[in-house]
Amino acid sequence: MIETTKQILSFIGLAERLKSELRHSWLSDGRKESVAEHCWQMALMAILLHRHLQYPVDLEKTLKMVIIHDLVEALTGDIPFFEKSKRNEIKAAKESEAIDKIRSMLDGDTGSEIYNLWWEFENGVSKEAKFAKALDNLEVQIQHNLADFSTWEKIEYDLVYSKMDQHCSHDDFLSQFCDAVKHQAESKMLRNHIDVEGIKKRIKN
Numbered sequence: 001m002i003e004t005t006k007q008i009l010s011f012i013g014l015a016e017r018l019k020s021e022l023r024h025s026w027l028s029d030g031r032k033e034s035v036a037e038h039c040w041q042m043a044l045m046a047i048l049l050h051r052h053l054q055y056p057v058d059l060e061k062t063l064k065m066v067i068i069h070d071l072v073e074a075l076t077g078d079i080p081f082f083e084k085s086k087r088n089e090i091k092a093a094k095e096s097e098a099i100d101k102i103r104s105m106l107d108g109d110t111g112s113e114i115y116n117l118w119w120e121f122e123n124g125v126s127k128e129a130k131f132a133k134a135l136d137n138l139e140v141q142i143q144h145n146l147a148d149f150s151t152w153e154k155i156e157y158d159l160v161y162s163k164m165d166q167h168c169s170h171d172d173f174l175s176q177f178c179d180a181v182k183h184q185a186e187s188k189m190l191r192n193h194i195d196v197e198g199i200k201k202r203i204k205n
Helices: 002-019 035-052 059-068 091-105 108-123 127-146 155-162 172-191 196-204
Strands: 022-026 032-034
Touching: 002 035, 002 091, 022 035, 022 127, 032 035, 035 059, 035 127, 035 172, 059 108, 059 127, 091 108, 108 127, 127 155, 127 172, 155 172, 155 196, 172 196
Parallel strands: none
Antiparallel strands: 022 032
16 A cells, blocks of 8 residues: 555656646636646536537546546647647657556556556547547637637647547537637637638638
């Protein structure tokens, strides 16, 4: 029991880094979002959305996956989706090493559960993984919609129409919810004099 307690406390110490690991997204109050805050909002969205899904999921499993999916960033740091860099090129390899280390920090059953859930999310095949990936992408756009428009990069105008849909198309409710999030984004862009129709035409071509 003493050894298990030490393992858990050590692991919590590592995971606590996610509270200060900042993402590219900004909050409505003008500061950057942490990885931990991103995961929390995804978890809240899972609770709010799951009962409306076309294809039901195991909510407990989904919540575990949501909490675990970015744990590796306690070791690797967060890298924006659109960043072109050497560290982005080696991201997958570094994250694979990180989840191996995380598994080794905990007892066999707990370490294996976290390891398996992380890989299940990465592979994106199960119903829960598909739902979690949809939440991951939807949360990003929702947070952008809540933030000041000055924090948006130009590339993110295009991502409104090219990033979320592929993760939401498997479920009718998620597709409808995705459309509502896009409408929010469009309204924000229009208020800031962005040529929304021009972006749509460019995306289609």
